[in-house]
Amino acid sequence: MAYLGQPRWWVEVLLIWGIYSAYSRVRNIGGKDIDRAFGNGRSIAQVEQHLHIAFEPALNRWVHVNGWVADLSALHYHTLHWWITIGVFVWLFWRRRESYRRASLVLALTTLIALAGFFLIPTAPPRMYPGYVDIMAQTASWGWWEGSGSPGPESVTNQFAAMPSLHCGWAIWCGVMIAMYARRTWVRVLGVLYPISTAFVVIGTANHYVLDVIAIVAVIAVSMAIVYMPWRQAADAVARRSVDSGKSVA
Structure with a gap:
């Protein structure tokens, strides 16, 4: 397990290059099946109506009518997503x-599983349906972003990459890592609050459904289990039980 403990620069380069290549490919080929999305x-x-968790319209209306909340939500959505993730990294x-x-x-x-979701389940976000206010478009006149809130040109951005919410996925990752590894209590508290505020923002701005957030929580849980589960210890335990079982039979 020494590999897991000592980062190597060439591994980091390969990892980042691989993720970026996958992201670019999915971004460029996605977003074309409009009817399906x-x-x-x-x-x-x-499904949310059936589960009684469809509170996106009410939250979106509340954000819209409270101008300062809409402004802060737009800043949060477009800015913190990148800088906090890079900072924690x-x-x-x-x-x-x-x-x-x-x-x-x-x-x-988490990122790769989410990209698979974008490809397999293209989904139009709430802001594209009647009855919602696109908060990012409402504040796009500031000149910092396009109407979609995308950090890049809309012409090369997959607008149907809503399920699951990678925006929340990165925020949850930041929060979990800060809570696990920060020493100061107040820093850990801020780490926990960050993904909660992000979930509020992505739903309130009508960029994601509640189920998008729930789905990425499941993705994070799977990723954590894969990486942090003590596979070697589990394998050794199975091997020891097999040996003990063989001795008993003998």
């Missing part, structure tokens, strides 16, 4: 080197 969005809304590499490898693998797995 809108159908999936309606299906998600129907760098902090782990420089200050928690012994934990960095596992943490970075969780982020990589």
